[in-house]
Amino acid sequence: xxxxxxxxxxxxxxxxxxxxxxxxxxxxxxxxxxxxxxxxxxxxxxxxxxxxxxxxxxxxxxxxxxxxxxxxxxxxxxxxxxxxxxxxxxxxxxxxxxxxxxxxxxxxxxxxxxxxxxxxxxxxxxxxxxxxxxxxx
Amino acid sequence: xxxxxxxxxxxxxxxxxxxxxxxxxxxxxxxxxxxxxxxxxxxxxxxxxxxxxxxxxxxxxxxxxxxxxxxxxxxxxxxxxxxxxxxxxxxxxxxxxxxxxxxxxxxxxxxxxxxxxxxxxxxxxxxxxxxxxxxxx
Numbered sequence: 001x002x003x004x005x006x007x008x009x010x011x012x013x014x015x016x017x018x019x020x021x022x023x024x025x026x027x028x029x030x031x032x033x034x035x036x037x038x039x040x041x042x043x044x045x046x047x048x049x050x051x052x053x054x055x056x057x058x059x060x061x062x063x064x065x066x067x068x069x070x071x072x073x074x075x076x077x078x079x080x081x082x083x084x085x086x087x088x089x090x091x092x093x094x095x096x097x098x099x100x101x102x103x104x105x106x107x108x109x110x111x112x113x114x115x116x117x118x119x120x121x122x123x124x125x126x127x128x129x130x131x132x133x134x135x136x137x
Numbered sequence: 138x139x140x141x142x143x144x145x146x147x148x149x150x151x152x153x154x155x156x157x158x159x160x161x162x163x164x165x166x167x168x169x170x171x172x173x174x175x176x177x178x179x180x181x182x183x184x185x186x187x188x189x190x191x192x193x194x195x196x197x198x199x200x201x202x203x204x205x206x207x208x209x210x211x212x213x214x215x216x217x218x219x220x221x222x223x224x225x226x227x228x229x230x231x232x233x234x235x236x237x238x239x240x241x242x243x244x245x246x247x248x249x250x251x252x253x254x255x256x257x258x259x260x261x262x263x264x265x266x267x268x269x270x271x272x273x274x
Contacts, residue, residue: 003220005165006182008263009213010147013206028142033271043272045143047184054208065236065251067259069150069206071191076146083140099202114202122204126145134170135180 008047012073013054014119020051023118027094028077049075072116076124081110087125091115104130145184149210150191151256157188160254164231165214186212209253213261218247224262228252241267 014020021040024030030042030049038056042049058068079087091098091113099114099122110127117123151157158177161167167179167186175193179186195205216224228235228250236251236259247264254260 003216004182005167005214005216005262007144007147007184007186007212008215008265008267009211009261010144011211030142033268041268041271043268045141047144048268049144050211052211057211058208063239064249064261065253065259067209067211069208069210071195071206071208072204073206073210074146074148074187074189074194074204075144077142078145079140079142102200112201116202122202124146124201125142128145130145131170131178131180131185134178 006047009050010047010075011050011052011067012075012117012119012121013052013057013069014117014121015053015055016118017051017053019118024049024051027090027096028123044077072120072122074122074124076112076126078128079125080128084111084113084125087113109133143184146187147184147212148187148189148204149212149254149256149258150189150194150206151254151258152190152192153255154188154190156255161186161188164227164233165260181214209257209259211259211261213249213263215265216262217265221248221250221262224250246270 017040024042025032033043034041040051054068054070058066060066096115102112104110109130113125115123154177161179162169170180171178177188191205191207195203197203233252239249241247246267250262252260
């Protein structure tokens with residue numbers, strides 16, 4: 001059995017990379033490493049978030065295999081309870097509407113904040129211990 | 138500025154969760170924490186891979202916002218150079234065809250191995266230093 005894998009690249013799609021660039025850089029505060037008409041590359045801790053233009057990534061004959069998903073994808077980032085207030089203010093300042101907040105197990109597992117990126121992908125700011133009960137049942 | 142985010146949940150979609158369960162558990166070796174007709178939850182290091190049935194996740198009125206992407210998504214995991222041989226054998230044993238291998242910068246940045254999950258999502262086993270040149274230009 002090989003060593004356990006680590007997630008290296010997480011991918012979302014957007015048909016407007018300029019809007020995605022502004023959102024993920026300025027609102028989410030991620031570090032943009034590279035941009036072209038195919039994709040944006042953001043650095044996060046030891047991993048990467050790649051935002052692809054699906055019309056460019058769904059092309060046979062590229063160096064790498066074709067891929068593209070359309071619709072409203074989903075990603076979750078972790079924030080601590082202490083950071084929730086800052087994030088609510090940051091989203092309000094940016095004019096980003098909070099779509100919903102979910103208190104898991106009446107708050108015992110924390111609260112998630114949901115909103116959308118410009119492409120409609122569902123973004124979640126989740127409590128770090130959301131799934132811990134499954135790991136240590 | 139809030140603290141830097143960490144990616145907590147990476148999401149792919151599959152209309153056959155049984156096939157996804159077998160693939161990600163047995164071939165990829167991920168730890169399955171939970172399964173139902175909506176999703177599979179896999180634990181990876183300090184993050185999670187969620188595989189959703191898009192017909193179940195794209196529903197208004199769920200506790201959490203609707204999301205669903207259709208097509209062939211993409212995810213990359215890191216493996217070290219030493220693990221490549223083991224992974225090639227593992228994929229061969231499982232009858233998984235390697236779609237392509239890409240030597241980045243003639244191998245200076247390592248080699249990526251690409252194949253598909255049962256839903257057609259593009260899976261990459263990438264060298265850990267693939268993007269390092271962008272972080273430390």
